[in-house]
Amino acid sequence: MKRHLISAADLSRGDAVLILDTAEELASLADRPIKKLPTLRGRTVVNLFYEDSTRTRISFEAAAKRLSADVINFSAKGSSVAKGESLKDTALTLEAMGADAVIIRHGASGAAHRLADWVRGSVLNAGDGTHEHPTQALLDAFTIRRRLRGTAAAGARGAGLDGLRVTIVGDVLHSRVARSNVLLLSTLGAEVTLAAPPTLLPLAVGSWPCAVSYDLDSELSKSDVVMMLRVQQERMNAAYFPSVREYSRRYGLDAARMARLPGHAIVMHPGPMNRGVEIAAEVADSVRSTIVEQVANGVTTRMAVLYLLLGGTEFPATGEAR
C-alpha cells in the first residue's frame, strides 16, 4: 500500500482485498463488550475538516479511537482557518505537532493531494470537492461483499466483486462518491453502470472503466446493486434538470422500480438522503436497503485503513502474521 490514501486509484486489487479482509477481522471485534484495540496507542490522528460532515468525522474518530490512537479534531469553523490561514500553514502546524495521519475533508478538489506535499504523515482523503472519497468506496465495497458474497466466516476472505453488476444513479458529475466507487469497484471486478441524465455525467465519462445509461429503468432488472447518489436540489437552478419532481420521476428509486430488481439485489445510499427525491422512504427503509449497515461498516473499514496505513501492531485477537 502507498503511504497515503487519496484516490481509489491508489489501491491495487490486492490492496483493496487486504483492506476488506482486515475490516472483516475487525468487524468481529465490534460484537465484543470491549471494542478497543491497543494497536495505534501513542499515535496521533488529526481530523482536519473544512466542511461540515458530522457523520464522516465521527466515523473516522470512532475508528481511530477504537485503535487507541490519540485523536485531534480540527474543524475549520472557529479555528485559525476561519481567519484566513492557508492550507499550507495549517499543514505545517499539524506537522509541527507530530501528526502521524491527517484525515482531511475539504471543499476543493485536490486538497488532499496538496496536503500530502506538505506533511510527512499519512494523508487520508475523507472527501475533496468533487474529486474522490475513497473510504466511502471501500465501505461500500465491504458492504456489497458481505451482503452478496458472505462474511469471512462464510468464505469471502480474499474475494473481490467479480461479475457483480452495480448501477450508480444520479449526480455523477459532482459526486466524489461516484468517482471513487467507479475506480474501486471496477478494480475489484464489478461491472459498473452509471445511470444519470446526460447533464449530470462528465462529458468524458466514456474514458472511465464503466458503462453509461440515460435510462434507469432499463438497468434495474440486471442490477445486483443499485447505489443512489444524493442530488442537490439547487442543481435545477443551474439547468442540470428542469425540476426536482421530473428528476425524481425519471431517476428516483421508488417502490415500483425497486420491485423490478432481482430478488437478491441491494439498495445503497452514502447519505445523507433526500427522501422523496432520489429515494422513496419505503425503499430507504426496506430490507434491501443497506444504508444503516453502511454506517456501521464505515467504522470498521476506516479502522482497517488506518491500521494498514499506519502499520499498527498485530491484533492480539488473532495474532496472525500479515
Place this chain on the structure above:
Amino acid sequence: MTGDGGWLIRGVTIPGRDETATSILIAGGSVTAIGPDLDHPGARTLDAGGLIALPGLVDLHTHLREPGREDAETVETGTAAAALGGYTAVHAMANTDPVADTAGVVEQVWRLGRTAGHCDVQPVGAVTVGLAGVRLAELGTMADSAARVRVFSDDGRCVSDPLLMRRALEYVKAFDGVIAQHAQDPRLTEGAQLNEGEMSARLGLAGWPAVAEEAIIARDCLLAAHVGSALHVCHVSTAGSAEIIRWAKSKGWRVTAEVTPHHLLLTDELAAGYDPVFKVNPPLRTEADVAELRRALADGTIDCVATDHAPHPVEAKESEWAEAAFGMTGLETALRVVQRAMVETGLLDWAGVADRMSVRPARIGRLTGHGHPLTPGAPGHLTLYDPAAPAEAVTPAGASKSRNTPFAGMELPGRVVATFLRGVPAVLDGKLA
C-alpha cells in the same frame, strides 16, 4: 552607455539571408551595414560565431502588474525579464489597479517603461471602464495620448456583450485601432478550472469547455467582418479556434491571432498533481490541441507567439487548485519553448520564428519602430540567440519578481546571448547590460 562608436557583430547568421557568418554594424541606433567584411573604427566588436540574429522580439501580451500589484511584478522587473528573453518591446495589458482605462494610466505605464529602459513598453488600453464590460472606456483619448494606444483589450475578462463588442470594433476604426479579445464566454465557464475533458472528469475539477472560447471567436470574427474592423484573438488555445480563424482569414476578414508558448508545449495532463503552477486562463488543453496550434502557427493562421506573461506571488499559487490564481510567467523562456515546439519539430525555421515573434506582432500592435527585418536602415533592435546551447533545466529564479513558471525543471534548448535596443545592449552575455 557604450553606443557611441556602435557595435560590430561578427560571424552571425541572419535567418532568411543566404550568407552565413556575416557581420552586422549598428551605429547611431540603427543597423547601418550588413556584410562579410565590415570594419568600423571605434565600434566595439562582439564575436557572434554560431549565433543567429533575430529582429528584436515583440510581445503583444504582457502583464507588468504595475500599477497596483508591485509585489508580483513592476515595469522595471518585467521589462528586465523581457530583455533577458530577447524582447525589445512589450505590450502591457490593461488589467492593472487602477485599470489602464484612461489616458492618465496608460501614460503612467508608458513613462515607467521609458524610465526602466530595458525594452519599449507599449500600453494596451482597456475596452471598457474598469474592465466591467458595461461602458466603453475613452478609447480615442488613450489613442491620442502620449502612449499612442492602438491595441485595446479587457484581457482577463471577455467583452461578452455582443453589442458592446460591435461598438468597440467599429469605434477604433477611426484611429486604426484593434480590439484584442480574451475569448471566454462567461456563462459557459462559471467556476471553470481545467479544460473540460478526461482530466477534468478524473480530477473532479469544473470543466472549461473549448466551445466557450470558440463560440466567442466565431461571433467576433462575424462582427469584425460586419463592421469592417480589426479583431485580434488573444491566447488561442483550441484546435477548433484555429479552424474558425483559418476560415475567417480565408474570407479576407481582418482577423489576427496569437498563441502562447505554454499552449504550444504543455497539456492538461500536467494538472494531475493539482499543482496550480499549471493553472492558466485559458486552460492547458490536450495533445491534439497542441498539435493543431503548432500547425496553425506554422501555416500563418495564427500570426504570432505572445507570452501572456502573468506573474503571481508565491502565496497565490501555494494553495488548493480552485483557490489559486490563473497565470504563468513566460518572457524569459518564450524563445526556448518556441525552439523546442516549432523549430526542433521542423514546423518553423528561424526566419519563420523572426516573423512570428517580431515582424507580425509589431505589425498587429501598430509598433512602427519594431519588427523590421534586419537590413541596413532598420532600427537597431535585435536579439542574438544561440540555438546550439545545450538544453538546460529552467530555473524559476530570473529577473521577474515572480516564480510561477510551468517550465521549471524542464530541459529546454537555446540561450539568449544579447538583446540590443536602439543599438544599445540591454542584455550582453545573457545578463542585463
